Amino acid sequence: MAVFILRRLSQSVVLVLVMSMLVFLGVFAIGDPINTLVAPDATEEERQAIVVHFGLDKPLYEQYGRFLGNALRGDLGRSFKFNEPALALIAQRVPATLELAFASLLLTVVLGIPLGLYAGFRPNARSSRLIMGVSAFGFSVPAFWLGLMMVMLFSVFLGWLPASGRGTTVAILGIPVSFLTWDGLKHMILPVINLAAFKLSLIIRLTRAGTQEVVMSDYVKYAKAKGLRNGRIVLVHVLKNTLIPITTVLGLEFGRTIAFAVVTETIFAWPGMGKLIIDSISVLDRPVIVAYLMLIVVMFIVINLVVDIIYSTLDPRMRLEDQR
Amino acid sequence: MSAGSNLSVEGLRTHFFTKAGVVKAVDDVSFSLAPGEVMGLVGESGSGKSVTGFSLLGLVDAPGKVVGGRILFKGQDLAAMSDEQRRRMRGSRMAAIFQDPLMTLNPVLRIETQMVETILAHQALPRAEARKRSIAALERVGIPAAEERLSAYPHQFSGGMRQRVCIAIALLNDPDLIIADEPTTALDVTIQAQILHEMRALCAGSGTSLIWITHDLSVVAGLADKICVMYAGRIVERGDVDEVLDRPLHPYTRGLIASLPSRSERGQALYQIPGMTPSLLGLGEGCAFRDRCPRADASCLDSPPERVVSEGRTCRCFHPHEGEPS
Ligand SMILES: Nc1ncnc2c1ncn2[C@@H]1O[C@H](COP(=O)(O)OP(=O)(O)OP(=O)(O)O)[C@@H](O)[C@H]1O
Ligand code: SF4
Ligand SMILES: [Mg+2]
Numbered sequence: 044m045a046v047f048i049l050r051r052l053s054q055s056v057v058l059v060l061v062m063s064m065l066v067f068l069g070v071f072a073i074g075d076p077i078n079t080l081v082a083p084d085a086t087e088e089e090r091q092a093i094v095v096h097f098g099l100d101k102p103l104y105e106q107y108g109r110f111l112g113n114a115l116r117g118d119l120g121r122s123f124k125f126n127e128p129a130l131a132l133i134a135q136r137v138p139a140t141l142e143l144a145f146a147s148l149l150l151t152v153v154l155g156i157p158l159g160l161y162a163g164f165r166p167n168a169r170s171s172r173l174i175m176g177v178s179a180f181g182f183s184v185p186a187f188w189l190g191l192m193m194v195m196l197f198s199v200f201l202g203w204l205p206a207s208g209r210g211t212t213v214a215i216l217g218i219p220v221s222f223l224t225w226d227g228l229k230h231m232i233l234p235v236i237n238l239a240a241f242k243l244s245l246i247i248r249l250t251r252a253g254t255q256e257v258v259m260s261d262y263v264k265y266a267k268a269k270g271l272r273n274g275r276i277v278l279v280h281v282l283k284n285t286l287i288p289i290t291t292v293l294g295l296e297f298g299r300t301i302a303f304a305v306v307t308e309t310i311f312a313w314p315g316m317g318k319l320i321i322d323s324i325s326v327l328d329r330p331v332i333v334a335y336l337m338l339i340v341v342m343f344i345v346i347n348l349v350v351d352i353i354y355s356t357l358d359p360r361m362r363l364e365d366q367r
Numbered sequence: 368m369s370a371g372s373n374l375s376v377e378g379l380r381t382h383f384f385t386k387a388g389v390v391k392a393v394d395d396v397s398f399s400l401a402p403g404e405v406m407g408l409v410g411e412s413g414s415g416k417s418v419t420g421f422s423l424l425g426l427v428d429a430p431g432k433v434v435g436g437r438i439l440f441k442g443q444d445l446a447a448m449s450d451e452q453r454r455r456m457r458g459s460r461m462a463a464i465f466q467d468p469l470m471t472l473n474p475v476l477r478i479e480t481q482m483v484e485t486i487l488a489h490q491a492l493p494r495a496e497a498r499k500r501s502i503a504a505l506e507r508v509g510i511p512a513a514e515e516r517l518s519a520y521p522h523q524f525s526g527g528m529r530q531r532v533c534i535a536i537a538l539l540n541d542p543d544l545i546i547a548d549e550p551t552t553a554l555d556v557t558i559q560a561q562i563l564h565e566m567r568a569l570c571a572g573s574g575t576s577l578i579w580i581t582h583d584l585s586v587v588a589g590l591a592d593k594i595c596v597m598y599a600g601r602i603v604e605r606g607d608v609d610e611v612l613d614r615p616l617h618p619y620t621r622g623l624i625a626s627l628p629s630r631s632e633r634g635q636a637l638y639q640i641p642g643m644t645p646s647l648l649g650l651g652e653g654c655a656f657r658d659r660c661p662r663a664d665a666s667c668l669d670s671p672p673e674r675v676v677s678e679g680r681t682c683r684c685f686h687p688h689e690g691e692p693s
Pocket of ligand 3: 418548
């Protein structure tokens with residue numbers, strides 16, 4: 044296991060390096076940030092001073108080298124716009140995004156797996172058909188449309204739920220969170236549902252398909268032939284096997300949720316990373332964009348590693364010790 | 368049926384109600400088994416052997432249904448039992464072993480889990496006690512280092528060892544009947560013979576009846592006390608194993624015996640019964656074997672009834688061979 048993790052980490056270093064080049068090149072290609080940095084009435088000298096200050100006059104490889112050198116020291120540059128370290132700027136926004144992401148993941152697991160199991164065991168029941176119909180809807184409807192509709196219905200017409208912001212937050216270990224106050228929770232409901240809709244539908248379908256396959260398997264028939272009670276067959280023999288593919292998908296979906304929280308955060312004015320990155324792109328705040336993208340790369344690497352570890356504990360045939 | 372019988376099956380019918388029509392997978396099957404007796408259930412693929420076994424276990428899945436007959440197990444009518452009573456029967460009084468242990472053992476659970484749960488499903492015991500019994504069962508079927516192997520997963524055993532694990536699981540609750548559905552087909556011949564031999568000894572020692580399902584007549588020849596030859600959902604011939612093999616009455620049984628490799632001269636092509644197994648879907652009246660039977664005539668357009676030849680010996684044919692040796 045330790046060998047596996049070490050090897051994986053060394054591969055990750057290479058991956059991060061390659062990604063950093065791509066990200067740097069890509070951001071460079073978006074456009075020249077100079078016009079957004081310089082006031083329109085600035086003189087030519089002032090303009091030059093700013094270009095030199097940010098190193099924008101240097102050739103690309105030199106800019107990249109400088110970026111890499113600084114990055115190794117934990118410095119991903121300063122935001123052009125806020126004149127704050129890019130990393131710190133993002134770090135302030137991370138908790139809000141993570142809070143939404145974890146809440147939607149929790150909702151997905153707690154609701155999606157039981158519903159999928161049920162629909163898998165009783166595929167012909169009317170309630171199963173209803174579950175599948177609703178999940179088909181959640182699967183195909185775009186996030187922004189669903190978000191806007193929910194705002195219209197629950198905030199504008201019914202006035203039940205707030206449509207923007209985090210509400211009242213309290214700090215745990217200095218990190219502000221919404222879920223511990225009633226007001227904060229109310230603010231979370233719509234964005235969490237919006238963020239979970241697709242995942243939830245996906246997990247329901249996946250669990251159902253997995254269950255139907257496992258139920259037909261010889262080992263479930265054998266479990267019945269051993270006289271096991273139904274509860275045990277479902278919770279141990281069926282669930283443990285269906286969880287294997289679900290874990291993988293959940294892991295990847297979790298990464299996607301964080302990376303693509305942009306839409307939901309924009310609709311609900313949720314002050315997370317997604318909103319920051321949209322603002323940064325619109326003013327070509329290069330360091331923030333680069334720092335954000337690098338953070339996402341690292342996050343995906345970590346998630347994949349965690350998924351592999353969970354995967355191997357669930358499926359003994361994939362035990363990491365066995366692999367060379 | 369005789370008072371000493373463990374299991375007696377009378378006129379069992381299990382049909383599958385598919386969209387394309389009714390499949391009479393088991394159609395009027397009768398036999399009985401005494402304690403400690405070994406019965407071979409032989410027939411080609413699709414003849415209804417497995418469905419017979421599942422019917423006894425009460426595990427026929429939709430669209431299948433037991434539609435007729437009576438199963439008396441230790442004097443009790445299984446049809447009269449509730450689902451819960453039948454569950455308690457399965458895995459304790461009536462155990463099963465299936466063909467491919469790699470498919471039947473759950474790949475993600477330790478052997479220990481899969482053994483202990485089988486005990487705890489039927490009696491309230493401390494876990495440690497159930498574990499001890501599991502180790503004893505593994506030792507009984509000849510698995511070395513049983514205690515260590517308990518924490519292994521199915522994929523960490525060889526094919527033969529895996530099947531021994533399944534046998535150990537079947538023996539855990541001292542059943543009165545074991546239904547073994549082609550349990551050695553996936554194994555190589557020497558291991559097959561070894562396992563058969565051990566199974567027989569284990570069952571004889573405990574008075575457990577054994578139904579050994581196979582498509583290979585030679586497997587049961589040296590092992591079983593009785594034999595049932597199944598064709599298209601029906602038992603076409605049944606009786607003492609030596610009698611049936613030495614003096615087969617039914618043309619199909621004869622064909623099966625003639626096609627055994629040991630019967631043919633060296634270098635001579637193996638005999639094969641002409642034609643193919645008929646589809647059970649919408650099988651009409653008449654003897655299902657008539658398209659392949661050398662003795663068929665117009666009378667075979669009717670279904671031959673099961674005729675009792677002597678005590679425990681039956682045949683379903685209008686023109687049986689009259690006891691000439693095979
Ligand atoms: N779920 C099902 N739906 C429809 N028909 C079925 C179903 N299960 C079994 N049958 C039918 O029942 C018949 C008997 O099947 P069974 O599995 O008992 O054969 P078998 O003698 O065990 O053959 P094999 O040697 O291949 O295991 C087959 O012809 C098959 O078409
Ligand atoms: S009943 Fe007729 S067709 Fe059927 S086995 Fe006997 S002789 Fe052959
Ligand atoms: Mg079969």
